[in-house]
Amino acid sequence: MPDVYRPKRPHRDEFLTLRGLRHHVLHWGQALPGRPPLVMVHGWMDVGASFQFVVDALRDDRQVIALDWRGFGLTESPGGDCYWFPDYLGDLDALLDAVSPGAPVDLLGHSMGGNVVMSYAGVRPQRIRRLINLEGFGLPDVAPAAAPERLSRWLDELKEPPSLRPYASLDEVAARLRKTNPRLPPDKAAWLAGHWARPVSEGGVEGYVLNADPAHKLANPVLYRKAEVMACWQRIAAPTLWVEGCEDQLKHFWGTRYPRDDFEGRLALVPRLERVVLDDAGHMLHHDQPETLAAHLERFLGQPD
Template identity: 80%
Template sequence: MPDVYTPRRLHRDEFVTLRGLRHHLLRWGQPLPGQPPLVMLHGWMDVGASFQFVVDALATEREVIAMDWRGFGLSEASGADCYWFPDYLGDLDALLDLVSPGAPVDLLGHSMGGNVVMTYAGVRPDRIRRLVNLEGFGMPDVAPAAAPERLAKWLDELKEPPSLRPYATQADVAERLRKTNPRLPADKAAWLAGHWARETPEGYRLNADPAHKLPNPVLYRKAEALACWQRISAPTLWVEGSDDQLTRFWGTRFPREEFEARLAVVPKLERSVLQDAGHMLHHDQPEALAERLHVFLA
């Protein structure tokens, strides 16, 4: 078993009820006069603890809050057989009402979380002081004609609910993390595995509701997303890794040129590329990301 990463800044676990579901928060630091909290939101099949390495690398002490989305980490699952983006917006709205009811926050999201915060920042522009999107590209636009096939696929898969396979040991979970992202150091993978999965009689199971794997019956509409993006009033930082995951994952279905056109509608946009980093750039280059955040959020 490799050495396990030792965090520099320990978090406090907190459980709160948001919209009827028990949510898990990780909190670092204490509120400081005149400084908003930095709220961090993870991506699909990830957990709030994923941001530990960036928090450790931040140049100055500040209050940081990360939440496990519903059905991920230690947050309660919805009990439904599908997860909808409007629910993530509702949970985020309730979270900010709880942690910073009278003042805007600095808001950061990775991947799926990046997509959520971009939409939220356009819907509630007065709630955000600074906005950071880490590789939250969105998805290819889907034409209305695809609706019957998508709905039929969803109905078919409802008949056989998905499952997540168990792992024999926590070390196997860490190995799976490193297989997905070879840049992840062994000690950090070993630490993350303890937050990514839990021990059960059948083995170690991921802290995620298998319903997340079901296809979403609601089509992704680029026009709706951009209607929100263009209403963002906060200065916005877009950060991506030098290893182009957009082209690798979507290919010609979502060409780089289309994404560049989407970013063009964001009013106050800064961009940054982290070298030797892929989609999990907060794992690959936490120090470089923390330095970029320090400058942007100052």
């Protein structure tokens, strides 16, 4: 087993009931007068602990807060067989009411979390002082004509609920993390595996499964409507930092279904935008280049209001 990463700034765990669900919230640092907390939200099939390496790289011992989204990590699942995007906005709104009820926050989201924070910042512009989006590209626009096929697929998948594959050990989980992202060092993969997966014992078989509700893998029956999302992005009032890795993730994920010029047109609608591209980084850029990312965050967040 490889050496396990040792955090420089270990987090504190808290469990908050938000909208009736027990949410796992991670805390680093202490609240300081006049300093808004930096709230971080993770992407699909990830956990709040994923931000540990960036937090460790921050020179400023500021207050940082992260949560596990519903059905991920140590946060409860709502039950049922579907997840709805507006619920993430509702959960985030409840979190900010709990941790910073009277003042704006600095808000960062990665991937799916980046999409959530962009929509939220347009809906609640007064709640955000600074906004950071790490590779939250959104999705290709879907034509209404695709609705029957999408709904049919969803109905079919409901008849055979998805499952998550088991792993024999945390070493296997760490290997899976490094297969997805070869840039992730072995010690960090070993540490993250313990937060990314939980032990299970079923039918006399011992192993580990991901800390995620398998229902997240179901097809979403609601079509992605670009015009509605852009109506939110145009209302963002906070200075916004867009960060991506040097690899072309749009082409990697979507091929020709989501052209780069489509995304560039979307970014052009954000009123106060700054852009950064990180060298030698892919989609998990907070794992690939935590020190470089942390330096950009500190510079951006330290700018005068």
